Amino acid sequence: xxxxxxxxxxxxxxxxxxxxxxxxxxxxxxxxxxxxxxxxxxxxxxxxxxxxxxxxxxxxxxxxxxxxxxxxxxxxxxxxxxxxxxxxxxxxxxxxxxxxxxxxxxxxxxxxxxxxxxxxxxxxxxxxxxxxxxxxxxxxxxxxxxxxxxxxxxxxxxxxxxxxxxxxxxxxxxxxxxxxxxxxxxxxxxxxxxxxxxxxxxxxxxxxxxxxxxxxxxxxxxxxxxxxxxxxxxxxxxxxxxxxxxxxxxxxxxxxxxxxxxxxxxxxxxxxxxxxxxxxxxxxxxxxxxxxxxxxxxxxxxxxxxxxxxxxxxxxxxxxxxxxxxxxxxxxxxxxxxxxxxxxxxxxxxxxxxxxxxxxxxxxxxxxxxxxxxxxxxxxxxxxxxxxxxxxxxxxxxxxxxxxxxxxxxxxxxxxxxxxxxxxxxxxxxxxxxxxxxxxxxxxxxxxxxxxxxxxxxxxxxxxxxxxxxxxxxxxxxxxxxxxxxxxxxxxxxxxxxxxxxxxxxxxxxxxxxxxxxxxxxxxxxxxxxxxxxxxxxxxxxxxxxxxxxxxxxxxxxxxxxxxxxxxxxxxxxxxxxxxxxxxxxxxxxxxxxxxxx
Numbered sequence: 001x002x003x004x005x006x007x008x009x010x011x012x013x014x015x016x017x018x019x020x021x022x023x024x025x026x027x028x029x030x031x032x033x034x035x036x037x038x039x040x041x042x043x044x045x046x047x048x049x050x051x052x053x054x055x056x057x058x059x060x061x062x063x064x065x066x067x068x069x070x071x072x073x074x075x076x077x078x079x080x081x082x083x084x085x086x087x088x089x090x091x092x093x094x095x096x097x098x099x100x101x102x103x104x105x106x107x108x109x110x111x112x113x114x115x116x117x118x119x120x121x122x123x124x125x126x127x128x129x130x131x132x133x134x135x136x137x138x139x140x141x142x143x144x145x146x147x148x149x150x151x152x153x154x155x156x157x158x159x160x161x162x163x164x165x166x167x168x169x170x171x172x173x174x175x176x177x178x179x180x181x182x183x184x185x186x187x188x189x190x191x192x193x194x195x196x197x198x199x200x201x202x203x204x205x206x207x208x209x210x211x212x213x214x215x216x217x218x219x220x221x222x223x224x225x226x227x228x229x230x231x232x233x234x235x236x237x238x239x240x241x242x243x244x245x246x247x248x249x250x251x252x253x254x255x256x257x258x259x260x261x262x263x264x265x266x267x268x269x270x271x272x273x274x275x276x277x278x279x280x281x282x283x284x285x286x287x288x289x290x291x292x293x294x295x296x297x298x299x300x301x302x303x304x305x306x307x308x309x310x311x312x313x314x315x316x317x318x319x320x321x322x323x324x325x326x327x328x329x330x331x332x333x334x335x336x337x338x339x340x341x342x343x344x345x346x347x348x349x350x351x352x353x354x355x356x357x358x359x360x361x362x363x364x365x366x367x368x369x370x371x372x373x374x375x376x377x378x379x380x381x382x383x384x385x386x387x388x389x390x391x392x393x394x395x396x397x398x399x400x401x402x403x404x405x406x407x408x409x410x411x412x413x414x415x416x417x418x419x420x421x422x423x424x425x426x427x428x429x430x431x432x433x434x435x436x437x438x439x440x441x442x443x444x445x446x447x448x449x450x451x452x453x454x455x456x457x458x459x460x461x462x463x464x465x466x467x468x469x470x471x472x473x474x475x476x477x478x479x480x481x482x483x484x485x486x487x488x489x490x491x492x493x494x495x496x497x498x499x500x501x502x503x504x505x506x507x508x509x510x511x512x513x514x515x516x517x518x519x520x521x522x523x524x525x526x527x528x529x530x531x532x533x534x535x536x537x538x539x540x541x542x543x544x545x546x547x548x549x550x551x552x553x554x555x556x557x558x559x560x561x562x563x564x565x566x567x568x569x570x571x572x573x574x575x576x577x578x579x580x581x582x583x584x585x586x587x588x589x590x591x592x593x594x595x596x597x598x
Contacts, residue, residue, distance in 0.1 A: 001033045002113045008092050009034075012066070015087035019055040020066045023091040025074040026105050036064035042071040044079075051082050096125035099168060103129050106162035130169050143172045146212035149191075152181035153216035156188075157223045181225070188226045195226060195242055201233040214238045249292060252284035256299060264306035268318055268327065271307065272377035275590035278303060279358025282511075282587070286359075286471035297569070304568060307586045308548070311382075316554035318379050319398060326593060328379040329389055330555075332504060333396030333416075337423045340450060345500035349452045351490065352393060354386060355460030355581065357508025361592045363475050367482045370491055374595040380507045382553055383531050383563055384581050384588040386460070390506035394432070394453060395419065403557035407533075412455070420451050436461065437486045444490075446497055458486070463509055463579045470511045470577040492598035505591040509581045512571035518545050529571035531582030532564040540564055545572065548584065 001009075005028070012020055012034070020036075022029055031038045037054070041047040047067060055065050064087075069078075074091075083089060094101040096119045107115055115132045122128030124140050131138040134154040136147055143151065152173050155166060166182050173179055177194055180187035195217075197203035198210060210217060218241040220226040228244035235243055246254070260273045278300065285296045321327035326335045332350065339345045356364075358377070365372065381389040381399060387407045388399050395402055395415035405411045413432040420430040431449040435442035437458030446452055458481050466474040482488075494501045512529065532547065534540035540549070540562040547564040566572055571580045581588045 001030065002109070002116075004113050004116050005029070005092070009090055011088045011090050016064050017060055017062075018058060018064060018087040019051065019082070019085055020064055020088040021078065021082070021086050021090070022066060022068045023074040023089065023093070024068055024070055025072070026092070026094050026101060027070055028094065028105060029068055029092055031068055034066050034068070036066050038066045038068060040068045040070055042069070042073065044073060047073070047082070048079070055082075056085070095120040096122075096129070099164065100125045100129050102164035103133075103162060103168055106164050107133070126168055126171065129165070130172065133165055134169075138172060142174075144209075145175050145177065146209040148173050148175050149178045149209060149213040150216045152178040153213065153220050156181040156186040156225055157219045181220075186225050188220065191220075192226050196229045199229050199231050199233075199235055199239065199243065207236075211236070211238055214241075217242060248284040249288050252281055252288060252292060252296065255281050255284070256295060259299070264310065268314070268321075268379065271310070271586065272590055274303060274307075275358050275377055275586050276362075278586065280362045282359040282471065283362040283475065286475050301568070304585055307589075308584055311584060311589065312550065315379075315382065319555050325376060326378045328392075329381055329504065329506065329591070330392040330396055330398055332378065332393055332502070332593065333419050336451070336502065337420070339500065340423075347446075347450045347452070347497070347499040349446070349454065349494045349499045349501045350393075351487075351501065351503045352390060352453070352455045353459050353487075353503060353505050354390065354455060354457050355463045355507065355509055356503075356505035356592065357587050358590070358592055359471065359508075359587065360459060360474070360478060361594075363478060364482060364487075367479065369488045370596045370598065372594055372596055376593050377590050378504065378593045380505075380589050380591050381555060382550075382584065382589065383565070384507035384583065385531065386506055388556075390455070391415065393504070393506060398555035399560075400555055400557045403559050406557065406560060416453050425451060437481065439484055439486045439489060442486060446494065446499060452499070454490070456487070459505075463581075467575045467578045470579055474579055488598070491596055495598040501596050502594065503596055504593045507581045508585075508588045508591050509579050510569060510571075510583060510585045510587045512566070512573075512578050512580050513569050514574050514576060514578075515546070515566055515570035515572050517574050518543075518572060529573050529578060529580035529582065530566045530588070532572060533561045534564065535561065537562045550584070 009022070031040060039050050041050060047069065050067060058065055094104045095116060096104065100119055104112060104116055104119065111133065115129055118128040118132040119125040127138045127140060130151065134151050136150045136154065138151065151169060155161065155169055161184060170182060173182055177190055180190055194203060194206055198206045217226070221228055221242050226242070228242045230246045230250065231243045255277065260270070260277050265271045265274060281296050285293045318327050326332045336348045336350060340348060381392045387409050391402060391405065391409060391412055392399060394412040396419040399406055402411065402415070416432045417427050417430045421427065429450050431447060431452040433444045434455040435444060435457070437456040444454065459478070462477040462481065463474055466477065491501050510530070532545060534543070543564060545564055546567065548567050549564060551562065565583050571578055
């Protein structure tokens, strides 16, 4: 029983004998809270019967009979004899006009008590009821749009929405922007559209109203009555509750409709931009719906068709470029050496993430705790085999200089040391490590070496096991790898040691479809998913495999075996989906080159 009701029923306590009447037209008295024999009546005949049977000659020792009179008769004059005989007649009537009392009846507990007190002393009981239930000051005057939004929002998120209260509030809520919030369930269609326009920058006039109601808008977003939207501009801090990041699907669609221009590019810088753009698209659609993936790979087919002839015509020029930024991987070593000579860095660390393409780097960049100081691309060596392209990094030279070790990585340490010896560093000043990339198993120290090279096999190892779900599987596995902390820890320790850190890859990769496995016996000396090597051209030209031939590849030794590259997205395997390398796609040939710190 609320304090207001206790005070109203207090006269009953003056008499514990005879007959007492409680006039309750609004039906708010709980009969179980009353002492004595309690009978509810809502018509004259029942009242008369109960009184004649149990009240008229009620003895002193019989206790009190309480007649709780409900309904319309509680507002009409009582029978003269019953009223005269009653020891107490207690009217229980809520304050205010009927439409306000209807609200008070619907309310419960402490809230009812507060609103009753406010209404009982108010000049405008309806305004007092709305103000007390919403916490927004309301008077007889019209409300501003901001205050209408505040009132309607607070009503919309109530756990219970008394119909009488909603009807009462309509006196003040008339702006189309917020009127729908009073519906059951709330209709925020107009408000949603206005918020999207504001966040998109096309409705600046709404800023004042939305900011004034920022707390209430936050409740609407929290209750999912209004949905956060993607910001097309830089919104103010108070609006952040209604801003969300675009989904991967939305980001991919946005990129697909705005590829780099002009297309096709005419130079290496243009193709690097396309590679970075495509890496973002491929990463975002990896786990996307089939139709979006189909659209993305259709765009890739156009890229591949244009990139291959350009690469064949310009690859030699790229390898011989003397641009300050490394045009290809064999130029990375000299680039770092120049930074030491010119005092841009005191020590350098080169991390080669085997197999890392732009697709994986885009994914990792959002998950690693790294700061990227410089970011760009460079060209891998063709064929995009680890033994060819990674060896070129550590030899700081083209494959033509190491024809006897073209298909092995064993000489990498020796070639790395030899390169830096030519730059004036002693063997003790050069470090080389090759690790899987796990913690704590692969923790490595830097010592005092000014030049450090680290090969990390994690990405390549995970790539070659992603034969069930392709890109989606590889990116999910990379999430686990990032959580393991190896790369963050490595870069953080290097930063603390004052070492400038660069990241690159020996080649990228491509999500491939099956071209079928081959059974050509000795005709194939070595087979890879995207590349076949033959002992001589006759055997290659007689091969049943469909592929791309490229003899006299710039930078390759003349003694190198004839090669057959898989066309398009194909791989020489029966796996329905795989991720591989060795071919001539943009994904495999153009790789990231970045300067990072913790």
